[in-house]
Amino acid sequence: MPTNQPKWRRVANLGDVNPVDYGGYFIDVDETGVYPPEATWLEAPDDDAEGAARHAWLAYRVVLEPCTYTDGVLSDNPFHPELPAWFAESLDAVASCVGRDVAEIRADLCGADPCRRADAYRDIASYHGWDNFDSYPVRLTRREATRLARRK
Numbered sequence: 482m483p484t485n486q487p488k489w490r491r492v493a494n495l496g497d498v499n500p501v502d503y504g505g506y507f508i509d510v511d512e513t514g515v516y517p518p519e520a521t522w523l524e525a526p527d528d529d530a531e532g533a534a535r536h537a538w539l540a541y542r543v544v545l546e547p548c549t550y551t552d553g554v555l556s557d558n559p560f561h562p563e564l565p566a567w568f569a570e571s572l573d574a575v576a577s578c579v580g581r582d583v584a585e586i587r588a589d590l591c592g593a594d595p596c597r598r599a600d601a602y603r604d605i606a607s608y609h610g611w612d613n614f615d616s617y618p619v620r621l622t623r624r625e626a627t628r629l630a631r632r633k
Contacts, residue, residue: 485515486513487511487512487513487515487516488511488512488513489509489510489511489512489519489632490509490510490511490512490633491507491508491509491632491633492508492509492510492518492595492596493507493508493596493599494506494507494508494630495507495508495596495599495600495603496522496523500523500525500626500630501523501525501538501623501626501627501630502525503525504522504523504524504525505521505522505523505629505630506520506521506522506523506599506603507520507521507523507629507630507632508520508545508595508596508599509521509632510595517544517545517546517547518544518545518595518598518599519542519543519544519545520542520543520545520595520599520602520603521540521541521542521543521629522540522541522542522543522603522606522611523538523539523540523621523626523629523630524538524539524540524541524611524618525538525626526538537620537621537622538620538621538622538623538625538626539618539619539620539621540618540619540621540626540629541606541611541612541614541615541618542615542618542619543599543602543606543614543615545595545598545599545602546559547590547591547592547593547598548566548587548590548591549562549591550587550590550591551563554569555569555572555587555590555591556569567613568605568609568613571605571608571609572586572587572605574608575604575605575607575608575609576604578604578607578608579604579607579608581604586601586604586605587601589601590602602614
């Protein structure tokens with residue numbers, strides 16, 4: 482009997498080598514091919530008083546669906562490619578902020594490689610904030626963050 486449940490496989494950690502202590506950026510693909518790749522930005526608590534009081538890791542998730550770029554419009558809507566993505570107008574500012582070429586970021590957003598697409602989304606999130614991609618990040622304990630970081 483076929484299943485529609487994803488079977489996630491970790492393909493990369495584009496974050497720190499010690500993600501539980503310093504933050505990670507995990508890229509997972511669905512081996513069934515039904516669901517698009519996903520990225521998870523793991524934010525470790527800060528050492529300052531506010532971070533120490535929170536004692537929680539935050540996991541922001543982003544679906545890495547490819548964008549389209551047609552007739553000068555960068556869209557994240559496969560059903561209406563004529564509608565620009567919410568971040569399209571700020572892509573020049575994003576590129577300037579992260580020191581990349583805007584055409585390269587656009588190509589990564591539209592390309593097939595989920596890791597390059599994840600890099601482009603990280604660039605946008607570094608400019609706009611991760612809350613603009615996931616307004617309800619999951620709060621994790623250290624044990625849960627460790628389990629997330631070790632997923633294969």
